[in-house]
Amino acid sequence: xxxxxxxxxxxxxxxxxxxxxxxxxxxxxxxxxxxxxxxxxxxxxxxxxxxxxxxxxxxxxxxxxxxxxxxxxxxxxxxxxxxxxxxxxxxxxxxxxxxxxxxxxxxxxxxxxxxxxxxxxxxxxxxxxxxxxxxxxxxxxxxxxxxxxxxxxxxxxxxxxxxxxxxxxxxxxxxxxxxxxxxxxxxxxxxxxxxxxxxxxxxxxxxxxxxxxxxxxxxxxxxxxxxxxxxxxxxxxxxxxxxxxxxxxxxxxxxxxxxxxxxxxxxxxxxxxxxxxxxxxxxxxxxxxxxxxxxxxxxxxxxxxxxxxxxxxxxxxxxxxxxxxxxxxxxxxxxxxxxxxxxxxxxxxxxxxxxxxxxxxxxxxxxxxxxxxxxxxxxxxxxxx
Numbered sequence: 479x480x481x482x483x484x485x486x487x488x489x490x491x492x493x494x495x496x497x498x499x500x501x502x503x504x505x506x507x508x509x510x511x512x513x514x515x516x517x518x519x520x521x522x523x524x525x526x527x528x529x530x531x532x533x534x535x536x537x538x539x540x541x542x543x544x545x546x547x548x549x550x551x552x553x554x555x556x557x558x559x560x561x562x563x564x565x566x567x568x569x570x571x572x573x574x575x576x577x578x579x580x581x582x583x584x585x586x587x588x589x590x591x592x593x594x595x596x597x598x599x600x601x602x603x604x605x606x607x608x609x610x611x612x613x614x615x616x617x618x619x620x621x622x623x624x625x626x627x628x629x630x631x632x633x634x635x636x637x638x639x640x641x642x643x644x645x646x647x648x649x650x651x652x653x654x655x656x657x658x659x660x661x662x663x664x665x666x667x668x669x670x671x672x673x674x675x676x677x678x679x680x681x682x683x684x685x686x687x688x689x690x691x692x693x694x695x696x697x698x699x700x701x702x703x704x705x706x707x708x709x710x711x712x713x714x715x716x717x718x719x720x721x722x723x724x725x726x727x728x729x730x731x732x733x734x735x736x737x738x739x740x741x742x743x744x745x746x747x748x749x750x751x752x753x754x755x756x757x758x759x760x761x762x763x764x765x766x767x768x769x770x771x772x773x774x775x776x777x778x779x780x781x782x783x784x785x786x787x788x789x790x791x792x793x794x795x796x797x798x799x800x801x802x803x804x805x806x807x808x809x810x811x812x813x814x815x816x817x818x819x820x821x822x823x824x825x826x827x828x829x830x831x832x833x834x835x836x837x838x839x840x841x842x843x844x845x846x847x848x849x850x851x852x853x854x855x856x857x858x859x860x861x862x863x
Contacts, residue, residue, distance in 0.1 A: 510802045514594065518591070525590065527539050534578075535598070535804050536804075540583055541579045543578040543807065548807060548811045548814065549811070551569075551573045551811065551814060552810075552812060552815040553814040555570050555573065555613065555814070555815060556816065556819035557818035557825075558822075558837075558841075559756070560616065560820075561823075565759050565841055566614075567609075567753075567754070567755025567757070567758065570606040570610060570811075571755060573811075574606060575849070581598075581660060584598030585656045585657065595655050597652070597801070601802055602659075603801075604754065605803055606754040606755055607751075607754060607755070607792050607795075608792065608803070608812065609815050610758070611756070611788035614758075614781040616819035617778060618632075618778060624778070626713065626778045627782060629713075629782075630715060630718060630725070631779050632780075632783050634736045635761065636786035636787065637743065637786075638740035638747070639746065639787035640786060642744040642747030642751065642787070643748070643788075643790035644794050646747075647751055647798065647799055647801075652799065657854075659753070659853070660849050661850055661852070663754075664845065664848060664850035667845050670763060671843040674763055674838060675839045678836055678839060713726070713775060721735055721736070721737075722734070734769055743787075746761055746764065746783075747783075747790075750787065750791075751787070751791045756787070762838065765780060773834045773835060778823075847863075848860040
């Protein structure tokens with residue numbers, strides 16, 4: 479049974495890769511080199527000093543983060559994504575934009591070298607997705623083994639997401655500067671944070687009876703004794719149908735019409751590809767609020783959808799639009815992603831369902847306020863952003 483299910487997952491991932499390769503054209507050669515060559519040389523603002531040590535993307539004078547910081551930030555990104563099922567891409571973006579100073583550096587070229595400014599923007603978007611993609615892969619495997627991944631729902635979301643994850647890179651690469659990117663990034667995160675805050679209130683919880691029952695059953699089994707329940711007590715698909723798919727989680731029945739997650743997957747993948755994240759921060763409210771699922775199965779289900787859309791989006795950015803990425807720096811961060819993504823599913827079962835949401839809400843509001851004001855006003859009203 480499980481081998482057949484993994485065959486479905488494998489075919490879905492393969493479809494994303496093949497689709498991206500079929501529609502991709504050869505990358506524009508030397509795009510980054512041309513942008514660097516056309517940028518004024520010197521030591522002033524918005525200029526490149528050719529004698530300075532090479533940093534991000536091999537650009538002389540660009541930030542060159544210490545490798546250990548990349549690993550540590552990767553651990554945090556992997557843990558938060560695999561625990562909450564979201565916010566990994568947001569945290570990856572925070573790292574690249576603020577912690578490692580890539581956005582502030584790229585913003586220097588807004589007037590002197592707009593092409594380089596936009597290339598750095600697109601590189602940040604693509605780099606974020608590498609981190610989330612690996613975390614999503616590990617999380618999908620781990621949650622499936624734990625019986626906490628709704629395979630048919632994840633497949634529907636991912637199927638709809640392939641087209642959205644392809645179209646946005648093709649339509650927007652090279653057209654968004656860093657200030658616009660940071661502002662829109664923050665605004666979307668802030669809106670979602672406000673919506674999820676409502677979901678944690680008493681009024682917002684009233685319609686979540688089934689999700690509460692499933693979460694309570696899961697907590698009784700796993701908090702009392704680690705590992706009890708397992709797959710036998712986890713997700714069980716009762717029936718597959720064109721208009722209705724039914725499954726149970728710890729004895730509580732759920733159902734959905736496949737059409738809606740396919741449409742939702744398309745919209746979410748398009749938005750997330752635009753700001754360069756996995757989309758988990760949108761899949762989570764979609765699955766908890768619209769589908770009414772408990773957080774314990776949302777993380778794994780959203781991870782599968784994110785994985786497929788990340789594969790599609792990365793190929794579209796790199797092979798269709800020729801966006802450069804710093805593979806050495808990404809490789810260092812992926813070490814941390816691997817470690818954090820393994821720890822996340824193992825620790826999330828000890829955190830109550832409502833607190834998982836509250837962690838997400840606090841982060842969303844903080845990051846959203848910071849980046850919205852920084853992008854549109856030129857300064858952040860919260861510290862650290």
